[in-house]
Amino acid sequence: MNRRGRLVLGVLGAAVVGVLLWEGYKAVGDPDGTVLFGTRVLPRTDDAAMPHVWTILSRFGEPELAGGHPIWLVVLQACLFTLRSVAIGFVAGGLVGLLLAVLMQRLRVVERGLLPYVILSQTVPLIALAPVIAGWGGRLSIGTYPWQPWMSVTVIAMYLAFFPVAVGMLRGLQSPAPIAEELMRSYAAGWWQTLVKLRLPASTPYLFPALRLAAAAAVVGAVVGEISMGTRGGVGRLVIEYSREATTDPAKVFTAMIGAAALGLAVAGVVGLSEFLVGRRRVRA
Template sequence: MRTALGVLGAVLLGGLVWEGYKAVGDPDGTLLFGVRVLPRADDAAMPHLTEILGRFGDPERVGGDPIWLVVTNAGLVTLRSVAVGFLAGALVGLLLAVLMQRLRWVRRGLLPYVVLSQTVPLIALAPVIAGWGGRLSIGSYPWQPWMSVATIAAYLAFFPIAVGLLRGLTSPAPIAEELMRSYAAGWWRTLVKLRLPAATPYLYPALRLAGAAAVVGAVVGEISTGTRGGIGRLVIEYSREATTDPAKVYTALLGAVLLGLLVAGVVGLAEILLTPGRRASMR
């Protein structure tokens, strides 16, 4: 309940800041030493929130579906790539974390490259992945464009899980490890009985970050590769009408934001259902 109220309060605060700045801000933006430090507050750059929300009920084009339906369908297309990328990234991150915890030389050699992998710009990486994917096939099933988007989402999702889970796996106190050794517990039993439970407080925040990263990766991947049907492509298409219909652009952006909140909410719900302590605190 407190979480829901917090989210609602944050949304209301954001709306008040938006409308407040629009009311008092400079239509041409605030300049400091000739550099615009605050955005323009005119209707072309910052439509009223009522105009943006009302645009969802209007048809996308004359005689077409309403924008809310178009955005919802595009979100479902992107959600498929996000789900596949999130699951693949979670699996890769889990395996890397366990491997780096098990073998110290692997951690020393691999961890710097895991961190370095996140410095590669997605806008440059996405076309490369799409180009490689176009030459692949899964058995007799050809590689689909959404698979490239899912790969990009997995690329961003694995990192927080690998790093967060590794920190959790190495968090047990030495005395706890000594106790497991005194019981003649092997590495696998120590992992299941001690390290994984100790890593739980680190895992769920990492999963939430991975979910948000997967949404970002999927949207950027759709934009960079030109994959049709998803939110990313919708942002590009609506941006072409930014000068004549600025509120329409924000409908696609809000769709991407809601998709990210949905993924974070699903991970949070899974945490509540799978953690007895969290379930008890919700009662």
């Protein structure tokens, strides 16, 4: 079985295991949840908290509201709206991370001074950061085009996406063996030639895992940003709106959550496909 077949089989197997765990716990778990020392450590298993998997899946084919569009279409449109922020934030964050990695590799003093702050930046809670970015964005404009709420969501997605690329690429750029660097110096290769011909190719095994993490982080940032700032149209806002109906229509809440998870898998899948194509090209070369 080739790599693609193993990947498909692994994804299907993980989905089956997840469904079995969900339904298995629902079958044997306490409807009021498992309580240990007065604290609920496992969730309730009643239909209001844990609907059956087939109930959730069947809800996708039903109208969101009476006489409205089917809920799968509403979730799909919301995911496509969020995808814009994810894509722009992912690309911008990747470029910022790459530039920071190159700068830190080039100047050791920059690495020592900047890397701690790059790591520290990821400890800031998004719930606290989102209103600040939204406030700043409200005072900005791009020429005559006013700042839009989705742009603030894009900034949050970029903020989370740049970190794994910066750290991963820094490690990749520093990965060539000393003997390889000495060989480039013996050829009188400058810093730029060494970067292009040695360091960037050597960093490829580190780049794509970092990009997969950045893609997932961009989705999380976009969804959390939409939830925190109340941006309408995206899947994050859909999660909030559907959560208000959790008591009367619990399966509806999970449709938005599945949509957000599917968006993350789709973006990570695009990165994985790019890695596969680049790998094939390198093998042919």
